[in-house]
Amino acid sequence: MRTDTAPVIRLSDYQAPDWLVDTVHLDVNLHPTATRVRAVLALRPNPTASPAALVLEGDGLALISLKRDGVPLAPDSYVATPDKLTIAQPPHGPFTLEIETLVDPTANTQLSGLYRSSGTWCTQCEAEGFRRITYFPDRPDVMAIYTTRIEADKSEAPVLLANGNLVESGDLDGDRHFAVWHDPHKKPSYLFALVGGDLACVEDTFTTMSSREVTLRIYVEHGKEGRAGYAMDALKRSMRWDEEAFGREYDLDIFMIVAVSDFNMGAMENKGLNVFNDKYVLASGDTATDADFAGIESVIAHEYFHNWTGNRITCRDWFQLCLKEGLTVYRDQEFTSDMRSRPVKRIADVRNLRAAQFVEDSGPLAHPVRPAAYKEINNFYTATVYEKGSEVVRMIGTLIGHDQFRAGMDLYFERHDGEAATVEQFVQCFAEVSGRDMTQFMRWYAQAGTPEVTVKTRYDEEKRTYTISLKQTLAPTPGQPDKEAMLIPLRMGLLDKNGKDLPIINAQDGSIVRDVLILDKPELTVAFDGMAERPVLSINRGFSAPIKLVTDLTGADFALLARHDSDPFNRWQALQTTALRLLIDNVSRLRVGGVPRADDHLIAALAAILDDAGLEPAFIALCLMPPGEGDIAREIGRDIDPDKIQRARQALREDIGIRLGAELSHAYERLTSSEPYSPDAASAGRRALRNVALDLMAATGASPAFTRASEQYAAADNMTDRMAALSTLVQHDAPGRAEALDDFYSRYAENALVIDKWFSLQASSPHKSTLDKVRALTSHPAFSMGNPNRVRALIGAFAHGNLTQFNRADGAGYAFVADAILEIDPKNPQLAARLATAFRTWRTFETGRRTLAEAHLRRIRSHGGLSRDLADIVERALA
Known part of the structure; x- marks a missing residue:
């Protein structure tokens, strides 16, 4: 077990590797508890580095033998520990090193490196898992050609897979067999993959734009083949889209996906052999919700798109993680926007960004999109790297336009194919094609925190001039007390009193200007001429920059934007802003013993949205949903009382349900369908x-709504409607709740992914009995602390998704989660560390909760033998 004594790794200390590896030949003899790995490395000194000892990383390895150019090395010529292999005086030129190690896959509960779960051997090597298989210069900028031979008992592992193309296979004596896979493309060790087991296969083909036929295979547990069809369809659509949108063609003869049930991540983009958490592969209408189908589509696309943005071009070091992850998130978001609804997707992405990344940016775990230092890289697979990283890429497109952005991407692919690149090299491609100086823009990669932009407007009726004054601020974050001005692209529009877009005319020369305003100074004032009347400003359209926006727009202005803005995102945002202002005011009223007030303008705006037949139903649904409890807490920012937030939000939902009851009932009945289920x-x-509509009607507490929910649950022919009805019953503690929960479990007891939903639904209930229920469920036969999906479904949903009950005033929620973290850490440090991030907002709560949360964080820190992963999170949270 690694400890918190790990040194700080700094970007400024980067040095090129002393030794390079040209080829890797692996011979892996699979055994449940004693897998032998023979690695033959073709090594050569890096011509750009000074002569140095050969130091290879390991992690818990047992060395069996070591040979140089086929000759056993003398014991006094090297030093081998479980975590390092050092040859002090290697040859001056190229040589081969043959390393044989022994690993125990069954005992590997960390699920990093080579592990065995449910009878299947599997690897996870990102970020530093390959060193748990063999000694290696385990860093992204050491790229090699891999050939992998796998041998196993045919009865235990009839399927043997690795990266690349299958070049040889056959039977051996003793009911054993082997397979040899060769990957012709250089890759870093973190992209190595191996799978062995008894798996079923769903197969299809794809013809590329150059008319090559690629075999597509998805491997799943036997009996689950029927639920892999949507994943296969999503894969084929992803491959076609990447050709059309970015000109990227697949480059091997075969592409494989393997679905496993024990996995720390969502999925992994290993070259040609993606390993997935089965949550993001398996789906059917009666077992998966619409959100599950959308998630599968997104994750399949994300991992496939990594073939170019991550694999063909990888990152030079782990500080450049956003170069592959942020860029690929941007690409999968664009794919989903084209496959589904661009406005709905944009709103969903921004909601997710604010809920996860804005919170991260404002707390002790804040870090830049490209961190400058880390202790444990596993803890930097964060919303900042992924989601904010995507927003930074999106801003480049906003700054230079679609055509130049595509030209910049083409240059990036052409110039850096086969290389381990940096953020600077990526951004330089866009600077060259556009002629724009991107120096200031690079601060988005270097400075942590969410910029706040304050906007004040003034209309001069006599001069017919409209003036906008903008001011940007960026609060101190850990390690960065002083900030420089960011370059912030703000897409904007001006609306007349009827909600029509006005031409934007520069007051100095009368020209019509581009609709992107660039805020690159601490303060900026711009004026627009030819305004016969005071316009209404629509700014940060499409959420063109990941900022917090504060404006002097009035309630009437927001009402106009909500009804008429041509930008769908800002139309939704106007409603959210109006609702947030109301909710924050009502939280303040509740603090002093008052009662929540209503807002007639908000209700009228919601009624108009609900009645607009020209809008997408999915968009209307997003508009009707009030800001979440986390959104309200984030806006309040300090001395948060979760109970008051929950009461204020419930009061608004009840008011909407009562005052729009007839309209909601009509929409519910109108949208009832007898058509067969389709996830489109x-x-x-x-x-x-x-x-x-059902949930808002239930918020009134009226029994007819609960009757509808019970009827919908019983009659549902798809998981989306069944889960929605069950959620309504559970969240409102309605009559029939317990019976419906029991029925749901009995229906799906054999389907672990569906039972995860059952766990999560109960863990997210706002009722005071929830913690006792969650404690009891940890002893349920379907729950296991050893399965990451189960832990995330129950304890993760409670800690990350239940604001009131995790943050109970008595501290019992903190105590429960802290105990779970300490129990999990010795077996799965990555999972424990991610659970611990639930404490990242502890300083924002009122004094009582804040004191209790800090006490439990300190209790975790004082526990002996913490993993490096967990110790890092706790130390940063308490710093």
């Missing part, structure tokens, strides 16, 4: 609006 975007949108 239009059908999913209709179900989304229908189920939001």
